[in-house]
Amino acid sequence: MKHxxxxxxxxxxxxxxxxxxxxxxxxxxxxxxYALLGGSGSGKSTLLREMILLQSFQxxxxxxxxYNLTTITPLQAQDLRRQWGVLFQSGALYSSLSxxxxxxxxxxxYTDLSPKLIDELVALKIDLVGLPQHARYLFPSELSxxxxxxxxxARALALDPKLLFxxxxxxxxxxxxxxxxxxxxxxxxxLLGLTIVMVTHDLDTIHNSIDRFALLGDKKxxxxxxxxxxLQIDHPxxxxxxxxxxxxxxx
Amino acid sequence: MQxxxxxxxKIISEPSHTLLQCSGMWTLPYLSTVTYQxxxxxxxxxxxxxxxxxxELDSAGIALWHLYHRAFEKEGxxxxxxxxxxxxxxxxxxxxxxxxxxxxxxxxxxxxxxxxEGAHKNLTGITQFIAFLGEAFVLLFYTLLHPSKxxxxxxxxxxxxxxxxxLPIIAxxxxxxGVVIAYQSIVQLQKFGxxxxxxxxxxxxxxxxxxxxxxxxxxxGRSGSAFTAQIGAMKMTQEIDAMKxxxxxxxxxxxxxxxIALMIVMPLLIFFADIIGIFGGMVIAQxxxxxxxxxxxxxxxGALALKHYMIGIIKGPFFAFLIAMVSTYRGMQVSSNTxxxxxYTTKSVVNAIFLVIACDALFSILLTELNL
Numbered sequence: 342m343k344h345x346x347x348x349x350x351x352x353x354x355x356x357x358x359x360x361x362x363x364x365x366x367x368x369x370x371x372x373x374x375y376a377l378l379g380g381s382g383s384g385k386s387t388l389l390r391e392m393i394l395l396q397s398f399q400x401x402x403x404x405x406x407x408y409n410l411t412t413i414t415p416l417q418a419q420d421l422r423r424q425w426g427v428l429f430q431s432g433a434l435y436s437s438l439s440x441x442x443x444x445x446x447x448x449x450x451y452t453d454l455s456p457k458l459i460d461e462l463v464a465l466k467i468d469l470v471g472l473p474q475h476a477r478y479l480f481p482s483e484l485s486x487x488x489x490x491x492x493x494x495a496r497a498l499a500l501d502p503k504l505l506f507x508x509x510x511x512x513x514x515x516x517x518x519x520x521x522x523x524x525x526x527x528x529x530x531x532l533l534g535l536t537i538v539m540v541t542h543d544l545d546t547i548h549n550s551i552d553r554f555a556l557l558g559d560k561k562x563x564x565x566x567x568x569x570x571x572l573q574i575d576h577p578x579x580x581x582x583x584x585x586x587x588x589x590x591x592x
Numbered sequence: 593m594q595x596x597x598x599x600x601x602k603i604i605s606e607p608s609h610t611l612l613q614c615s616g617m618w619t620l621p622y623l624s625t626v627t628y629q630x631x632x633x634x635x636x637x638x639x640x641x642x643x644x645x646x647x648e649l650d651s652a653g654i655a656l657w658h659l660y661h662r663a664f665e666k667e668g669x670x671x672x673x674x675x676x677x678x679x680x681x682x683x684x685x686x687x688x689x690x691x692x693x694x695x696x697x698x699x700x701x702x703x704x705x706x707x708x709e710g711a712h713k714n715l716t717g718i719t720q721f722i723a724f725l726g727e728a729f730v731l732l733f734y735t736l737l738h739p740s741k742x743x744x745x746x747x748x749x750x751x752x753x754x755x756x757x758x759l760p761i762i763a764x765x766x767x768x769x770g771v772v773i774a775y776q777s778i779v780q781l782q783k784f785g786x787x788x789x790x791x792x793x794x795x796x797x798x799x800x801x802x803x804x805x806x807x808x809x810x811x812x813g814r815s816g817s818a819f820t821a822q823i824g825a826m827k828m829t830q831e832i833d834a835m836k837x838x839x840x841x842x843x844x845x846x847x848x849x850x851x852i853a854l855m856i857v858m859p860l861l862i863f864f865a866d867i868i869g870i871f872g873g874m875v876i877a878q879x880x881x882x883x884x885x886x887x888x889x890x891x892x893x894g895a896l897a898l899k900h901y902m903i904g905i906i907k908g909p910f911f912a913f914l915i916a917m918v919s920t921y922r923g924m925q926v927s928s929n930t931x932x933x934x935x936y937t938t939k940s941v942v943n944a945i946f947l948v949i950a951c952d953a954l955f956s957i958l959l960t961e962l963n964l
Contacts, residue, residue: 452621452623452624452652454620454623455624458655458656462651462652465658465688482931
């Protein structure tokens with residue numbers, strides 16, 4: 342059995358009277374690419390935000406990398422945050438810093454490496470995500486959408502995290518860039534041994550690069566598992582989401 | 593064997609070469625001591641890295657090796673790597689897949705260049721502002737010929753937010769200015785036993801200069817910045833582009849309603865500030881030199897000529913025009929990045945206050961020359 346990285350049990354979330362999650366369960370194993378799927382408003386982004394400590398939930402337990410998020414102390418949370426990287430939907434690069442400084446900031450704050458080595462590492466991360474070297478001196482406002490995603494990925498990978506969260510990594514990219522991004526994510530998973538959790542809508546990504554996923558709908562997880570397994574399930578939302586029978590993914 | 597919870601580097605000097613025995617965890621948190629050792633190392637012409645005992649390696653460890661490998665190579669020292677395991681070599685080839693070109697940072701221009709660039713930017717800024725004013729006036733005349741296009745509803749809404757809601761802050765500022773002026777003058781006037789002239793001092797200085805200026809500064813900080821931020825936010829979300837495509841002109845819809853509203857409101861606010869400011873002076877005159885309110889008002893009727901009051905009020909629309917035009921112009925300059933909205937809001941307030949003071953100085957000179 343593989344190592345469990347994230348385990349959510351009976352998560353209940355509500356905003357005022359609106360219930361978002363009604364006893365949601367899901368499990369992410371080591372070294373897999375796991376996706377949270379669902380229509381708009383199904384609470385997948387909320388679940389991701391709960392995993393990265395940006396939002397609290399009413400009841401249930403959520404374990405990430407062995408820490409229980411309901412009982413975690415501020416110091417443990419700080420440790421945990423250094424072990425993951427997060428790529429936000431719009432990149433969320435610090436607009437007052439250049440791309441290189443966005444990446445270098447993490448090394449300056451959290452390590453005591455020499456400036457020369459930090460410089461080398463920044464160059465390396467920029468190469469790794471496929472950005473040209475001159476991009477490190479550009480500011481976020483001077484980058485295209487695809488470059489922002491890559492720069493944000495380089496920043497997320499800065500501290501060599503074991504766990505990577507991606508919020509709609511391919512939204513706003515052209516189809517070719519999306520496929521390149523998928524390939525890059527897979528390569529990183531294979532070579533760096535990453536575990537990746539993402540929220541996505543991209544059917545091609547789901548088809549090509551995802552190992553397992555959870556489909557959210559009706560405030561619950563309707564299905565969890567591999568694509569081939571989930572497609573066997575007879576549920577109107579599964580049919581709707583994968584556009585079974587029409588021009589969508591064929592089972 | 594050393595403990596493996598940190599990175600180790602053992603330097604062994606052999607007759608023909610230097611052997612570096614690397615062991616432990618060559619990962620991000622543990623590299624600083626190793627970096628120091630490598631920095632101070634003076635190897636022989638052949639350097640052998642034995643990496644077989646490295647238990648864990650990440651991108652930082654690889655970058656460190658690569659950095660010094662390259663540095664030593666530059667000094668003419670050849671390196672050899674022994675005992676590398678397969679996973680580590682895979683990781684290395686992922687990170688350094690031959691595309692690692694060296695790119696030097698863009699050079700900074702000289703101070704003279706920056707100075708010239710700044711001056712040029714300011715000059716073009718002024719021409720752009722004049723162009724903005726020109727465009728605004730073309731549309732004003734067009735709207736005046738088609739009065740049905742005037743946005744009355746919008747004007748009234750802006751009168752409320754820039755006028756009525758500003759009363760409390762203006763009241764406090766004007767009252768305090770009245771108090772300060774009264775206090776400072778009374779001390780001087782008492783030396784000559786000329787306490788009664790406090791009425792002249794307060795009446796003339798407040799209505800003619802201080803009330804208009806204080807009101808304009810408060811309005812520039814309060815409404816000017818709001819105008820820039822509102823229009824800037826609309827620019828960022830492409831609302832202004834949307835308006836243009838629908839044929840709604842931003843000048844008639846956004847700029848003029850704000851300018852006209854502020855021009856109507858400003859004289860009223862100045863009048864309000866006059867009253868409150870004089871009241872502040874009266875309170876202090878009574879407290880400090882027992883000048884009763886009735887006596888003060890009686891004296892004020894003689895001392896304060898109508899022209900002083902009128903001059904103060906007339907400045908209002910001029911100040912209002914400058915504040916509203918500059919702040920809407922700065923709002924229109926906001927570009928799509930998040931930083932620019934803060935940058936232009938600051939700029940708008942600074943420019944507006946400067947222009948108000950410059951305009952006030954112009955008024956002083958002009959009116960003195962006209963013997964008013």
